[in-house]
Amino acid sequence: YHPIVWLEFELMSKSAKALDYLSGIAHSVSCYMNDICITSQYYAHRTLPNIFVQDIEIVNPASYNAKVYLSREAFDQDSWSQVEIGSVKLTKSDVGLRNGSEEYDTIVGPVTNELDEFYVSIISMRIPTHLYAKPKSKISWQILTAICESEHNLVPTTNKAEVKGELKSHCLKQLKSALKKPAEKLREEHTSAWEQLWATGISISPSKAKDALNGDKINATMYYVLSNVRSPPDPAPLAIPTGCYGNIHHTFQATNLWNDLSSFFNVQKATSFWLLTLQKQGCDHLVALGAPGVMQALVLSFGSFRFSSQHLEFNMHPKFLHRDYTFRRLQYGNLTQVNVTVQLQEDNKAILLVALEKSDRAFYACDGGCLDGPVQLGNMKMQFPVKLTDPVTAILYISPDRTHLDDLRHAIHVQEVGEAPAHEHSVIALHKHGHHLGGLPTFFWVSVCFLIIVFHLFLFKLIYNEYCGGYQEKKIFQERHKIRYSKL
Numbered sequence: 001y002h003p004i005v006w007l008e009f010e011l012m013s014k015s016a017k018a019l020d021y022l023s024g025i026a027h028s029v030s031c032y033m034n035d036i037c038i039t040s041q042y043y044a045h046r047t048l049p050n051i052f053v054q055d056i057e058i059v060n061p062a063s064y065n066a067k068v069y070l071s072r073e074a075f076d077q078d079s080w081s082q083v084e085i086g087s088v089k090l091t092k093s094d095v096g097l098r099n100g101s102e103e104y105d106t107i108v109g110p111v112t113n114e115l116d117e118f119y120v121s122i123i124s125m126r127i128p129t130h131l132y133a134k135p136k137s138k139i140s141w142q143i144l145t146a147i148c149e150s151e152h153n154l155v156p157t158t159n160k161a162e163v164k165g166e167l168k169s170h171c172l173k174q175l176k177s178a179l180k181k182p183a184e185k186l187r188e189e190h191t192s193a194w195e196q197l198w199a200t201g202i203s204i205s206p207s208k209a210k211d212a213l214n215g216d217k218i219n220a221t222m223y224y225v226l227s228n229v230r231s232p233p234d235p236a237p238l239a240i241p242t243g244c245y246g247n248i249h250h251t252f253q254a255t256n257l258w259n260d261l262s263s264f265f266n267v268q269k270a271t272s273f274w275l276l277t278l279q280k281q282g283c284d285h286l287v288a289l290g291a292p293g294v295m296q297a298l299v300l301s302f303g304s305f306r307f308s309s310q311h312l313e314f315n316m317h318p319k320f321l322h323r324d325y326t327f328r329r330l331q332y333g334n335l336t337q338v339n340v341t342v343q344l345q346e347d348n349k350a351i352l353l354v355a356l357e358k359s360d361r362a363f364y365a366c367d368g369g370c371l372d373g374p375v376q377l378g379n380m381k382m383q384f385p386v387k388l389t390d391p392v393t394a395i396l397y398i399s400p401d402r403t404h405l406d407d408l409r410h411a412i413h414v415q416e417v418g419e420a421p422a423h424e425h426s427v428i429a430l431h432k433h434g435h436h437l438g439g440l441p442t443f444f445w446v447s448v449c450f451l452i453i454v455f456h457l458f459l460f461k462l463i464y465n466e467y468c469g470g471y472q473e474k475k476i477f478q479e480r481h482k483i484r485y486s487k488l
Contacts, residue, residue, distance in 0.1 A: 001107065002073040003052050003145040005127055007038045009068055021223040024194040035061050036133070038068065045186070046193035046291075049230050050148045050174040053186060056141040060133035069130045075107070083109030084164070088123070094176050104175070108164050111149075119150040119163055121171040142183040146175035193231055200295050200331070202302050205324035205344075208434030213252055220261050221270060222298055228271045231291040237334040238289065242309050243282030244297060250304035250316050251277070277301070296331050303327050303340070311399035311408075314340060314352075318388050318395060318420035321350035322427050328357075335360035338398060341381070348422040352396055353381040365398045366405050369417040374405040388421070389414040 007030075015030040028040040042054040060066045077083060086106045095102050103126040110119050124145040133139050148171035150163050178186060201222070206214055251257055257273055260266050278297045279287050286293035300306070303325065304315040312332060325342040332338055337357035342350055354365050356377050364374035368387030375382055377398070386395055393412055399405050 001075055001122055003054070003122075003124055003147070004042060004072070005040075005054055005056070005143055006071050006073075007040065007056065007058070007068055008071070009036055009038065009066065011036075019223075021219050022194065022198055023191040024223075024227070025191070034066075036066050043190060044227070045178070046190045046231050047233065048174070048178055048186075048189075050146050050171065051178045052145040052147060053190070054143045054145075055183070055187065056139075056143065058133045058139040058141075060135060060137055060139075063135045065135065066133040067130055068133060070127045071129075072124075072127060080109050083107060087126070088172065090176070090179070094179055106168060108168050110160075116152050117154045118152045119154075119160075119167050121148045121164075121167045122146070123168075123171050123175050140183075142186070144175060144178055146171045146178070148174060197226060197231075197291055197295050200292075200299055200329040202299055202328065203324075203326040205431070207323060207431040209430045210434075212431065213258060217258060217261075218302075221258065221274070222295070224261060224267050225271050225274045225298065226291050226294060228268075228275070229287075229291045229294045232289070235292055236289055238293065238296060238331045239285070240307055240309075240333055241283060241286045241297070241300075242307050244286055245278075245300040245304060245306055246282035247301075248304060248315055250320070251301040252320075274298070282306075299327055299330060305330065305340075306394075310401055310404045311397050312338070313394035313398075314396035315394050316342075317392060318350065318386050319423075321386060321420075322423045323431055332363070332398070332400075333360075336363065336400075338363070338377075339381075340396070342386075344423075344428070348425060348428055349420065350386045350423075352384040352386060354384065354396070354398070355379060355381045361400050362402075363398060363400050364402045364405055365396060366408070367397075368393060368395045369412060369414050370397060370405055370409040371417055374399075374402050376402075386420040387417055388419070390416040395420075 009030075009032050011032040011034060013030045013032045015028070017029075018027045019025075020027065024046055025041050025043045028042075029037065030039075031037045037059045039057040039059075040054060042052070045051040045053055058066070058068055075085075077085065084107070088104050088106055090102045090104060092102070104123050105126050107122040107124075108119060110117060122145065125143050127143070131139070148167055150167045154160075154163065181189075202218065204213075204215060204218065245251075254277070257270065257277065259270050261270060275287060275294070278284075278294070278301065281301070283293075283297035283300065286297040305327070306313050306315055312330070321342050322344070323342075324344055325340075327340045329337040329339065336359040339355045339357055341353040343353055344350055352367070354377055356363060356379060359377075363377045365377055365382065365384065366372060366374045367384040368389050375384075384396060389412075391414065393414060397405055397408060
């Protein structure tokens with residue numbers, strides 16, 4: 001079943017589509033030869049998990065009526081056995097001031113596979129085949145579709161007729177609840193929920209190296225993972241997730257987690273891999289909390305941050321700190337948020353900058369080995385060197401217990417602690433410029449090589465003329481003088 005309504009006009013058009021990760025809204029714009037523009041914005045509502053929304057806007061600047069055709073992909077009843085199709089008519093009080101039909105189509109049927117059985121109910125607005133946009137006018141229309149599912153793993157003795165009836169009633173209730181809200185408020189609640197999720201996140205400096213991970217792929221992956229996890233209506237407190245993230249290798253290294261996302265199959269595959277990875281690496285408690293917990297788990301995995309019962313440690317190996325990173329609003333409990341920044345200096349060495357976004361108590365931090373003693377954190381960024389230990393341990397520890405950090409220096413048991421070496425210039429140049437040749441572009445070096453080759457060819461020609469071509473010229477000169485003297 002496809003809930004999206006397609007709109008078409010008779011003339012030729014140019015179209016564009018875009019996906020806004022920050023607001024969680026997909027945009028589609030079509031503009032026609034007579035300047036008529038049709039815009040669609042659609043989204044699965046972030047806080048109303050059963051509601052799919054499509055906002056339609058038709059702008060007609062022309063001086064005549066514009067006939068716009070509406071269609072929805074036909075539902076193939078043969079491919080869904082035992083499905084029941086019906087209709088329901090809502091009242092004016094249900095629809096309110098919204099444009100559109102009061103007639104809604106209903107679909108309810110079973111979904112079965114080898115491991116599961118459940119029922120799905122769909123209630124969608126019945127759309128006309130066409131509508132007219134008056135001259136010099138704008139039409140705004142919001143189409144809501146309710147999609148609900150029953151409990152999974154239904155036992156054979158379940159009264160299926162009762163399940164279908166209750167599911168249909170529940171779905172209709174969800175639709176009416178959404179219809180009572182103004183269109184603007186419905187959209188605002190959705191975008192606000194997405195913006196709150198993105199408050200936690202990561203920033204990374206762009207890289208021109210081949211196959212390097214950049215913000216576009218990271219943001220797209222995070223968006224699709226979060227889109228497959230619900231936001232609870234009443235989020236539970238984010239308790240300290242001891243053991244998350246459990247792997248010593250950060251997820252930027254896991255190439256199978258960063259696949260192409262151009263198809264529905266690839267998106268589903270990547271999403272399932274991510275959720276499975278987070279659950280198996282000690283973040284199952286965060287994943288169970290819904291989208292806010294999953295976002296925290298994602299950011300922890302990017303930097304290989306790990307919570308123990310008494311501290312948060314930053315486990316990324318110093319050799320991978322050849323780009324700038326900022327990990328925003330790591331939740332330490334429910335009332336403390338920590339920002340951790342990795343910043344490259346001019347000498348190609350990385351430093352750590354740590355600050356508290358907000359906190360309900362004092363927090364302290366120490367660098368690798370904790371030999372320098374804890375430093376109290378605040379709203380201002382505190383600088384720490386990146387140290388490399390033997391054997392390799394965390395490069396940063398954060399805890400509200402100063403005594404615990406003091407004791408860590410005697411419990412880490414490292415043989416050697418020293419400042420991490422500077423990164424090779426070629427590695428930094430590769431990220432900044434896409435090649436190992438430094439700051440100058442490739443075209444410059446190609447031009448220099450070309451000039452050197454031309455110079456050597458010219459030099460070779462001079463030498464050749466001097467030693468090989470000079471004899472012939474001398475002979476011609478002597479013959480000329482010989483003829484001149486013979487005439488005398």
